[in-house]
Structures are given as C-alpha cells and as structure tokens.
Amino acid sequence: MAAPLLDVDGLSLEFRxxxxxxxxxxxxSFQVAKGEIxxxxxxxxxxxxxxxxxxMGILDAAGCVTAGAIRYDGMAVTGAxxxxxxxxxxxxxxxxxxxxxxxxxxxxxxxxxxxxVLRRHGGATRQTARARAVEALxxxxxxxxxxxxxxYPFELSGGMCQRVCIAMALACRPKLLIxxxxxxxxxxxxxxxxxxxxVELCRERGMGALLITHDLHLAAETCDRIAVxxxxxxxxxxxxxxxxxxxxxxxxxxxxxxxxxxGRTLDAIGAIPGNLPDLRAALPPCRYRxxxxxxxxxxxxxPLPPLGSGHGVRxxxxxxxNPMGEEATVDHAAA
Amino acid sequence: xAASRLGIVARRVGGAIPSLVGVVVVTFVLxxxxxxxxxxxxxxxxxxxxxxxxxxxxxxxxxxxxxxxxSYVERLFxxxxxxxxxxGRPVLTELSQRLPASLELTLAGLLFAIGVAVPLGVxxxxxxNSWVDHLCRVVVTAGVSLPTFFxxxxxxxxxxxxxxxxxxxxxxxxxxxxxxxxxxxxxxxDTALAGDWWTFRGALAQLVLPALTLGLFALAPIARxxxxxxxxxxxxxxxxxxxxxxxxxxxVLWTYAFGNAFLPVLTTLGMVFSFLxxxxxxxxxxxxxxxxxxxxxxxxxxxxxxxxxxxxxxxxLLFVAVNLLIDVIYTLVDPRVGLEG
Numbered sequence: 233m234a235a236p237l238l239d240v241d242g243l244s245l246e247f248r249x250x251x252x253x254x255x256x257x258x259x260x261s262f263q264v265a266k267g268e269i270x271x272x273x274x275x276x277x278x279x280x281x282x283x284x285x286x287x288m289g290i291l292d293a294a295g296c297v298t299a300g301a302i303r304y305d306g307m308a309v310t311g312a313x314x315x316x317x318x319x320x321x322x323x324x325x326x327x328x329x330x331x332x333x334x335x336x337x338x339x340x341x342x343x344x345x346x347x348x349v350l351r352r353h354g355g356a357t358r359q360t361a362r363a364r365a366v367e368a369l370x371x372x373x374x375x376x377x378x379x380x381x382x383x384y385p386f387e388l389s390g391g392m393c394q395r396v397c398i399a400m401a402l403a404c405r406p407k408l409l410i411x412x413x414x415x416x417x418x419x420x421x422x423x424x425x426x427x428x429x430x431v432e433l434c435r436e437r438g439m440g441a442l443l444i445t446h447d448l449h450l451a452a453e454t455c456d457r458i459a460v461x462x463x464x465x466x467x468x469x470x471x472x473x474x475x476x477x478x479x480x481x482x483x484x485x486x487x488x489x490x491x492x493x494x495g496r497t498l499d500a501i502g503a504i505p506g507n508l509p510d511l512r513a514a515l516p517p518c519r520y521r522x523x524x525x526x527x528x529x530x531x532x533x534x535p536l537p538p539l540g541s542g543h544g545v546r547x548x549x550x551x552x553x554n555p556m557g558e559e560a561t562v563d564h565a566a567a
Numbered sequence: 568x569a570a571s572r573l574g575i576v577a578r579r580v581g582g583a584i585p586s587l588v589g590v591v592v593v594t595f596v597l598x599x600x601x602x603x604x605x606x607x608x609x610x611x612x613x614x615x616x617x618x619x620x621x622x623x624x625x626x627x628x629x630x631x632x633x634x635x636x637x638s639y640v641e642r643l644f645x646x647x648x649x650x651x652x653x654x655g656r657p658v659l660t661e662l663s664q665r666l667p668a669s670l671e672l673t674l675a676g677l678l679f680a681i682g683v684a685v686p687l688g689v690x691x692x693x694x695x696n697s698w699v700d701h702l703c704r705v706v707v708t709a710g711v712s713l714p715t716f717f718x719x720x721x722x723x724x725x726x727x728x729x730x731x732x733x734x735x736x737x738x739x740x741x742x743x744x745x746x747x748x749x750x751x752x753x754x755x756x757d758t759a760l761a762g763d764w765w766t767f768r769g770a771l772a773q774l775v776l777p778a779l780t781l782g783l784f785a786l787a788p789i790a791r792x793x794x795x796x797x798x799x800x801x802x803x804x805x806x807x808x809x810x811x812x813x814x815x816x817x818x819v820l821w822t823y824a825f826g827n828a829f830l831p832v833l834t835t836l837g838m839v840f841s842f843l844x845x846x847x848x849x850x851x852x853x854x855x856x857x858x859x860x861x862x863x864x865x866x867x868x869x870x871x872x873x874x875x876x877x878x879x880x881x882x883x884l885l886f887v888a889v890n891l892l893i894d895v896i897y898t899l900v901d902p903r904v905g906l907e908g
Contacts, residue, residue, distance in 0.1 A: 288811055290807065290810050290811055318813055318815075318816075319813070320813070321810070321811055321812065321813030322811070322812040322813030322814070323813060326811070326812065327808075327811040329804065329807070329808060329811075331804065334803070334804040334805065335804045335805055335807070335808045336805055336808065337805040337808075337809070337823050337826070337827070338805070338827065338902075338903065339826055339827060339830075339900065339901055339902060339903075340822070340823075340826070348809075348812075348814055348818060348822070349812045349813070349814065352812075352813060352814055352815065352818070353813060384902045384903070386902070386903055397808070400808075400812060401812070
C-alpha cells in the first residue's frame with residue numbers, strides 16, 4: 233500500500249478538565265488510504281469523534297495530544313502551526329456532522345454559506361460564488377438548486393440540510409471526507425439516500441473517507457475496512473467482510489451480537505454488561521478487562537499486544553486462535 | 568423573500584397601534600386619578616364654591632370621563648397638549664425644544680456604551696479567563712453597582728474640579744458660544760452641518776461627561792449580554808462546521824458567531840435605551856442639561872399636571888417607537904422571525 237492519505241499513529245490524547253484528566257485516547261492507530269472508506273465503530277464515548285476532531289485540528293482547547301502523531305498525506309497535523317492546519321481544512325480534508333440542521337448557520341442562506349467556503353478555498357469571487365454554490369448543490373442531487381441556494385436552513389428538511397453540508401464539504405474537492413455520524417437524526421429512508429450519496433461521491437472522485445458510526449449494518453454495507461474503538465483504544469481492525477464474519481476481539485463479537493436485526497427478538501440481542509470505564513481513573517492495560525468474559529490473568533499485568541497489520545486485534549485472548557482452545561461462541565449472524 | 572419581509576415589517580408597524588392607544592388611555596387615567604382637585608387649584612386661593620364650579624365647567628371636568636377622554640384625544644391630535652404652569656408656554660413647544668437635548672445625550676451615552684461594551688464582550692468571550700475577561704467582569708459589576716448621580720458627580724469632581732480639563736457642567740453650551748441654527752436640535756450635528764467647528768468642539772466638550780455617565784451605566788448589561796451570547800454562539804454547531812470548513816478566524820468570529828450573538832444584544836439595547844431615558848432625569852439634573860428630564864422634575868415638584876402628562880406621554884411614545892425600531896431591525900436580520908407569529 234502506498235503512503236496512506238490519513239495516518240493516525242499511536243495517538244494519545246487527554247482532556248484537562250476541572251474534574252480531572254480524561255485519558256480520551258491511548259495509542260490509537262488507523263489509516264485511511266486514497267479512495268478507501270474506513271469505518272470507525274464503537275459505542276458512544278469510545279473516542280471516535282475525538283479522533284476525527286484531532287485529525288481536523290479542531291479539538292477543544294482543553295484537548296492535548298500527549299503522544300503519537302497524525303499525518304495527512306505525509307504532512308504532520310499534530311504539532312503543526314494552526315495556520316498550516318487551517319489551510320488543509322475545507323480544501324484537503326472536510327467534515328460533515330450529525331444533526332445537520334444545527335450544523336448550518338441559521339441566519340445565512342445555504343448558498344451564501346457554500347459561497348463562503350468557495351471564496352475561501354475555491355478561488356471564487358463575490359460574483360461567481362453564487363453560481364458555483366448552485367453548481368455544488370446540483371452535484372449532491374438537490375432538485376431546483378438555484379431556488380434552494382436562497383433558502384435558510386430552517387426552510388429545509390433534515391435530509392436536505394445534510395445534502396447542503398455535503399455540498400459545502402465537497403465544494404472544494406477535498407481528498408478526504410470525515411463523516412461524523414452523518415445519518416443520526418434522519419429518518420431511515422433519508423439515511424439510506426444520504427449514505428448512498430456519500431458512497432457514490434467518494435467512489436466517483438476517488439476520495440478517502442472516514443465514516444464514524446455506531447450503526448454496524450451501515451458500516452458493514454458501506455465500508456472497505458473497519459476499526460473498532462472501545463474506551464479510547466482501537467481494539468480491532470480489518471477488512472469489513474473479515475471483521476464481521478470472524479470477529480477476533482471479544483468486544484467486537486459482543487457488539488455484533490448486540491446488533492438488532494430483522495427476525496431477531498429482544499431476548500436474542502445480547503447486551504454488553506457494564507459500562508465504559510471512567511477515563512479519569514487509573515486504568516488497567518486493557519480497558520475492556522472489567523466487561524470481558526474471556527479475561528485472563530495476563531490481561532491485568534501485560535500491556536496490550538500491538539495491533540499488527542491486516543486483520544489486527546489488541547487482545548491477549550482473541551477469538552478464533554486462543555490459548556484456551558475454545559471456539560468462539562458468539563453469534564455472527566448479524567454480519 | 569424581500570416582499571414577505573416588507574410585509575412582516577408592515578405588520579410590526581401596525582402592531583404598534585394598540586400600544587399607542589393604550590399609552591394615551593393610561594396617561595389620561597393616570598392624570599385623572601392623581602390626588603387633588605384641579606378645579607380648586609385653577610380657581611385660585613380666593614375662590615368660593617360658585618367660582619370653583621364655574622372653573623370646573625370651564626375645564627370640562629363636570630362632564631363624564633368618556634366625554635373628557637374624547638375631548639382630550641381631540642386636543643392631542645390638534646397639537647394642544649396644554650400649557651405649562653411654570654413656564655406659561657405650551658407643553659408641546661417645551662417638549663419639542665427640550666427633547667433633542669435629551670435624545671442627543673441619551674444616544675451619545677448609548678453609542679459610547681455600545682462602542683466599549685460590544686468589543687469588550689466579544690474579546691472576553693473569545694479569551695475566557697484572560698485579563699480582558701476579568702476586566703469585563705469588573706466593568707459589569709461596577710456598572711450595575713454605581714448609581715448614575717454618583718458617577719456624574721464623581722466625574723465632575725475629577726475632570727472639572729480637580730483636573731480642570733472639562734468645561735463647567737452647566738448645560739449644552741458655554742455662554743461664550745452661540746447656539747447653532749436649528750436643524751435637528753442635536754447641537755453636535757447642527758454645528759457640524761453649519762461648518763462651525765469651534766462651536767462643535769464646545770458642544771462636544773459639554774456632552775462628554777454626561778454622556779460618559781450614562782454610558783458607564785449602560786455598559787454593564789450590554790457587555791454581559793454580548794459576552795454570554797457570544798460564548799453560546801462560539802460553542803454552537805454551526806461555528807464548529809464553519810471552522811471545519813477552514814473559514815478564516817475573522818469570518819467565523821464575525822459573520823458566523825457574532826451575526827447570531829447580535830440578536831439577543833439587540834433586544835438588550837432596546838431595554839437599555841429605555842433605562843437610559845429614566846436615568847437621564849437624574850443626569851440632566853447633575854449637569855444642568857436643559858432636557859425633558861429636568862423639565863419633568865420641575866413640573867412634578869410644582870404639580871404642573873399638563874407638563875407631567877405631556878412628559879409621560881412623550882416618553883411612552885418614545886418607548887413604543889424604540890421597541891418598534893428594534894422589532895423591525897430584528898425582522899430584517901433574522902429570517903426566522905415572523906413565521907411563527
């Protein structure tokens with residue numbers, strides 16, 4: 233594989249808050265290659281969004297990178313001056329967010345908001361910005377784009393607002409698109425349409441994408457590769473098909489077992505016991521230790537094994553090939 | 568879009584009419600229910616029952632309230648707001664001559680307050696817990712806790728008595744100047760229009776201390792609201808989006824964050840302007856400013872009912888006008904306004 237577009241390498245990150253230091257990310261590594269869609273999955277609070285914000289350089293001021301690096305196309309993002317990183321945003325990498333209605337400025341027409349981005353990066357002038365904004369809206373399949381460009385966000389539906397956000401993100405043809413739960417808060421048919429649009433545009437333009445979601449079905453359908461996060465660790469990574477067919481980390485297996493599907497009753501859905509550990513407290517090497525049914529003595533003592541390449545897992549006792557000789561008992565049907 | 572906005576503005580203006588009717592009714596009822604019998608007062612010290620009755624009939628006070636109200640409204644529209652007892656001149660003339668002085672002072676104070684408070688609030692919000700933020704907190708606390716008559720006297724003591732840099736606090740122009748030709752009634756504007764820069768400087772020098780006094784009072788609520796709404800806007804999702812799209816810091820700060828933070832500040836400005844009209848009464852006294860406030864105090868002390876009534880009515884009309892103006896600006900700035908209503 234050539235040098236990845238986005239390379240998050242051993243990233244550790246803390247938030248210094250009034251109630252203590254939150255160790256939000258520890259030794260997080262993942263890569264997005266050109267034209268590849270990487271899914272970042274995990275429950276709420278596992279550090280998916282924080283990783284993305286760090287990559288965009290838009291972390292809250294309380295956030296502080298303590299180790300590791302993020303590189304975009306070979307250029308260091310962490311530690312680079314804000315001026316340099318700001319040049320990448322919108323032009324090289326762009327981001328869309330959840331709740332698209334509040335993600336847009338309520339008192340500015342969507343055309344003007346797209347125009348702002350085009351004038352900043354795309355070399356548009358005051359005169360050409362409007363026409364190019366209409367063009368950008370047309371590219372995300374918004375009907376009657378000239379009229380929509382004059383609309384305010386409150387006059388549009390949630391799905392339409394997300395299309396506007398996508399148009400804005402893609403207006404300057406970035407090479408990397410980060411989608412932070414782009415379909416949360418949209419109804420199911422709109423979700424499907426938005427995801428289809430994102431995938432189509434990525435394939436069409438050869439764009440790399442990082443898709444953050446807690447919807448495993450969505451990840452399985454759209455992503456080339458998956459990275460599973462739990463409590464600030466990447467616990468497993470691999471090609472989407474492999475990972476869902478043969479999960480190796482107990483957490484991944486439990487997540488898959490906990491996914492609702494047609495024909496599955498509530499009883500058949502396995503809830504994961506316990507909660508995410510308190511990231512402010514002292515933590516064991518494996519942050520899944522307290523919830524894990526396969527924990528061994530070694531889990532408390534030794535640091536986690538490295539992720540490795542291909543279908544990698546950070547577990548002393550992974551499913552499939554394990555020292556205890558037992559077979560995986562977890563339901564894979566969801567994949 | 569533009570046409571519908573104009574329609575909304577027209578509706579707002581129409582919506583002010585009931586307020587105006589209410590104002591007229593309240594002023595009427597208020598003066599009728601004041602203690603004391605105007606007929607006795609106007610008949611004079613030597614009056615007997617017969618002459619009091621005659622005076623009552625002459626003033627129309629023997630008629631029903633409804634009839635009195637109708638004739639009151641008729642006279643209002645005819646421009647007859649009664650005659651001031653102390654000055655012997657029509658109330659409307661008095662008010663229209665003094666109102667520009669008060670307005671000039673109030674607006675100068677408000678402009679000063681906006682000029683200081685808005686940048687201060689924005690800076691405090693963008694740099695939380697920096698020295699600017701602490702300064703903002705000190706100014707806000709001082710502004711709400713210092714009464715205007717004290718600030719006024721203190722400034723006079725400091726800049727006129729001790730430092731000697733300010734002119735004597737006696738009205739709008741020192742006696743060595745001639746009043747400018749009347750155009751707007753605002754001395755600073757009229758002198759500038761006449762090109763009389765010498766008098767302009769004189770008028771401005773007189774204006775500085777009282778405007779500062781009012782401004783310091785108005786600073787606090789504006790700075791506090793600017794800081795709070797700016798903080799809220801900066802943590803809003805759309806500011807995060809704008810940052811993630813790589814827009815410049817200035818664009819994010821002003822067009823995106825401040826554009827939205829401005830709306831609650833605008834509402835506060837309307838309220839502050841109303842406060843200032845009230846605070847004016849004391850400040851005009853301290854600086855011998857020939858405005859409507861000092862006129863009203865004198866009228867109140869002398870039981871000059873027509874003058875008080877005229878003052879209350881004029882202030883109420885001004886309140887309605889200011890609120891209407893704020894409403895209209897709001898409608899023009901915020902596209903969401905008027906769709907629910």
